[in-house]
Amino acid sequence: MTLSAATVTAIHAEVARYPSKKTALLPALKLAQKDRGWLSKETLGEVADLVGLPHSHAVELATFYAMLFTEPVAPVRVEFCIQLPCALAGAEAALDKAAKLLDVEMQGTHGTRHGHTKDHQIELHGTVECYGACHRAPMCRVGDDYVENLKTDDDLKKLVGDLKIRAQQAPGH
């Protein structure tokens, strides 16, 4: 068992909540990821067992959705939206500046770029999905939180300072 007792209880509550237990699978996977940081094969199996479905069902969902991770991720995951409205507002330059301030070497081309700090505590992503914050561009998501209006160098410096604090507070540091 890898999941905490609280997560198991929460998953049981999800299973009881919907007309069909299968509906609980996605919320259950999200709960498990919140607990473990990512969804290993073992965790996927546990979740499927708790919901009462074949393991393959859990794998099918986990490998489809962008917000579910089947590989380990850094404790602080930052996603800069660089879809068109954000890009027009300078999102790519903002991402580059953030990378520079964090001493992160970015890899990849065009919309999908990524990199991480040397200690692997912070990872940066340029993503082509719009997050519904185009009127407050440039913006990024830090974990589940929106950080919007990253318009000036000072905004970015503040963001980077916050990221470093988060990385220090992350479990396992």
Added chain:
Amino acid sequence: MPLDYQPILLPNPGRTTAVTLVEYEARGGYAGLKKALEKTPDEVTAVVKDAGLKGRGGAGFPTGLKWSFVPKMPGPKYLVVNADESEPGTFKDRDIMEVEPHTLIEGVAIGSYAIGCELAFIYIRGEYTVAGDRLNAALAECKKAGLLGQPSQLKKADGTPFVLDIIVFLGAGAYICGEETALIESLEGSRPMPRSRPPFPAVAGLYMRPTVVNNVETMANVPFILDKGVDAYKAIGNPPNNTGPKIFCLSGHVKKPGNYELPLGKITLRQFIEEYGGGTPSGRPVKAVLPAGVSAPIIHSSQLDAVMDYDGIKGAGSMLGSASFIVMDDSVDMAWAATRMVEFFRHESCGKCTPCREGTNWLEKTMFRILEGKGKESDLETLQFVSKQIAGNTLCALGDFATSPVTSSLKHFKDDYLLRIGKKSDRAAE
């Protein structure tokens, strides 16, 4: 001059906190629901039909008509609110949910009564956790006040108690979940891939039961219609085809991006960009506008006098869709812009049909080659050819959407491509 108009969907521009139940009721909230419950469900559907409300999720399907398709059979029926809002440039449903959660809940309650639903779902894109939390808080307020529940304290026209629970369900990051049958698959716990139709959701949707899927903004229009009546609603906008208010999202090269709720059909695109958006930050002229996020053809600047409604935007060669306007000034290379849009569709294609899965890959590779200066003139033909292979040959509209940035940019801004492939040495605009 900005229009003299009192917004009804977002009556608190600039507000960032959620309107509470006490505040909502103080401004007449839930009166629409109470009036609806005095009518029969069919009468409620008829009112919404008469009002001329069209779906605000993109396709513009008449809402009352959609409700009337639900068969009158015993057993569960479902209302599912589409709050997946993932179209680039769209952030209106987010504002409704974060600031005016009760308007949405009241709309859902009225719609549920009309179709005979006792358990409704609000399917929110996974990133909108704040909207989810606020809706859950608002739902708790309603339950405590007896407006919702199994049963609620409200009575229906037939004297029996009104019964309704609403579940907020968060997705996990997938644009395709906005397509209504993929959304249903996602809610059922399957991989969210669109279903082939028939059967239509109205007959066999969620859990194979009769289901109505409506957009957040669509539902937010319903309380006003029931409370103030059809005539008051029709007085807004440009009937018969363009009735009611619309939230226009504005982003890209404008000084004042944001959500603007305005009557349909009262201003032109030019007025919108200049009077509401404050014009371009650079002061340069507008080169192009996308009216429906990245999913409908690009509008050339020669069409800026188009009227902001379904018919007007259609007349300009595009579609109003979700009414997400992305403005680009003349510094933008449209080959670059179209590539970014194609990257989106390649990323979001669910992979179920070959033309979309392979075609978006092919488009993306070709566009990248052109952007990197390695393109040839024949690549432009390839783009047209691949687009033709995709359009109309796929299970859902995402395939068509993916081709529109390519074909419309080639149509209006071919020079930008020719420049990239070295067939033209000078930018016309510079």
